[in-house]
Amino acid sequence: MVFFSTQLQALPYSVMDSYSFSMGGTGVASGTRGNAIFYNPALLAASEMPQNYSLHAPVLGARFYDRNKVLEELDKYQYLGLEANFDEALTAYSTDVGALQDVADATSSLGQQLLTLAGDPMQREYFGAVVLGIPHQRLGISLTLNTRVVGGAEVNVVQNDLDELQRILTATREVNLSQAEAFRSNDLESRLLGRGLVISEVGLALAQDMDVFGHEISVGVTPKYRQVTSFDYASELNSADFEIDLGEKDHSAFDVDIGAAKHYGNGWSTGVAIKNLIGQEYNTVRGNTIKIGPQVRLGAAHSTPYTRVAVDLDVNESRSTGFDSNSRYIAVGAELNVFDMTRVRIGYRHNMSDTNTSIATFGMGFDVYGAELDLAAGANEDELGYSAQLGFEF
Template sequence: MVKKISKLNRFSRPAFFPVLFLAPLSAIAAGNYYDARNDAMGGTGVASSTYGTAVLANPALMTKAQPEDDVSIILPAAGAQLSDKKKLIDKVDDLTDSVDRYQDIADQDIFSLIADYPRVQAAAGDLASQLRAIKGGKAYATAGAAVAVTVPNSVLPFAFVTKAYGTAHVTADVSQGDIDYLQGIADGSTIPLPGDQDRLTSAALGRGAIVYDYGIAVAHEFNIAGHPVSVGVTPKLQKTYLYNYSASVYNYDKSDFTNGRYKNTNTGFNLDAGLASDFGDHWTLGLSAQNLISRDIDTREVNGYKDTYQITPVVTPGVSYHTEKLTAALDVDATPTKRFKSVGDNQYAGVGAEYRLLSWLQLRAGYRADLKSNDTNVVTAGFGISPYNKVHLDLAGMKGDDNTWGAVAQLNFTF
């Protein structure tokens, strides 16, 4: 146990990030995508994305390019968000010294234990306190990245997109029996014996998933009963990497996180689609449907522990109001976002706005809420700089309760 807990420090911090960042590719993503402009506006975009980022949120909006618009390249969009309500990562950092001190003292012969008994009591009491602090602790992270090239035209605008979205979950599985045993030593009611630390069973568990999409999007505007309606589709190859890390206390090694024993992969086909239509000069309605083909993928079973990652359709209607200076948007998921079966679903609603203060400076703000209350609601904000409308740098930040924060950066070129 002690050896395992001592490495919780090394587990929790990389546990989000070996899962996400030691994967076969260097680009990762979350949610279903990150877009700095959309995320700054409360995660909206179904009816308000620009033609160059439409391939991420709603491919139908690629038809909204103007005749003077050029090829758009996102290189790249990248972001991350972390929720750590009980500050598990910081507390596990604090645990390290206590574990090392207890392990050094407890791993002695019986005569040394008796001679050092006051130190053993102090070390056991400190470790029991640290374990109480992390008991039930959970931390959750997402990370994201995308690269896209959009070619606008009046007949069949198209785009090439590579994106990934990933999640990682870390749980401190602390046994009350471990706490009672250590507290008993501290109180003098339990006498430790050499090797007794082997009886401790607390552990840390980690699950991670990364989904890579490689797609080609096309869109076209149709005239239906005298009204223009844009339709877009993105057929894509989808490759999924799942990580299920569960190790005995003396076998934990963070370098094993991506070991074949804990990882499995799955490759399949999927499809995104979208609709968009303008009403008057200032209103746009949109509908996005991502991952229209459902897939359930099981992790490897490790030490009796197994989970299932779910890819299901996420349908989101949206509306935007736009003038020369202002864009305001509202998106509401009509279906939940599912991930691991052991983790609750999310269903988001977002509202946000962009004000174009200058021709090259845009200010943005918004709010995103989880209608199922399984994720933290966040306030969002950001800005964009676009000198000569050729280079676009967009930055966004998110902040919520439960020690939740996130950031997105995006670089876009138009030629």
């Protein structure tokens, strides 16, 4: 843990399955058959886990963070045709000095909107998975096929653009703007920058109970093959949008997750897991490097027939793939079992590195004759996330 306690560039630990998402993103000591492969593979062999096969398909989730309404303001920029208005005003002024005020108005509007676009980046995350779980004390097994999109975008407003627009605006006020003004919208250097990863994985988790100095401990390992497509681009503002198929570059690699869990027989359990133990670096088409490094998380949970509470803690700080802020989470969650058919869950995920991305979560689970439906949502003032999954036990 000391070795991994430095800052690493990595994906946020939590995935977006409905069960854990509704409980704040906890799962290292409280995971289920459907998500143990994502949080701690050792839980597949844990002695308190019901010995049932399970299939969770589909598992879907999405997250949106846009504190400064980047895409909304960009849509406004394009809808108002600010660049076209600026060019048209200058063209009209080249033959009619009476159009000077139109140049001033168009220049002012364009400069003000550029300043509005400069701010915090927006972030996007999407998740989809199929999970087959076969828990057993001797050898628990789980297989997953999943795809995750993590990335973001920001408007890079170049100071030279603002300086040129201010120069033109000042010249209009002093009535000394040349009618042969050469600066046009196609000279703007400001761009929408987008960057992130599309990650598709095939993972096989194996877990077993072991006797360690007289204590029964569950250990697990998840070797996985990862196909990655990085995207990295710079688009002109007049036609830009957040895309995941621009500036693509394909990569592939093997990696592994490991974990351990201990059940104490009194409702308490603890766990530790390390994801992406090997780690990888991906060089994008624009020369940026995105790293997925090891992530260490500790967890503890307490369960009764009617309740469950859990807490998880990231040991190391991570930086995500696009323009996201740093993340180091402490997550707490609770579940209430109502008549074995309905479960109500609440949670809170606090980002110790950036409190603006801390969220409260809520969810419900329904279990009818082995069929499970789980729904979850999380939000703060600037962020919204939601998840849904369908599962079967047999």
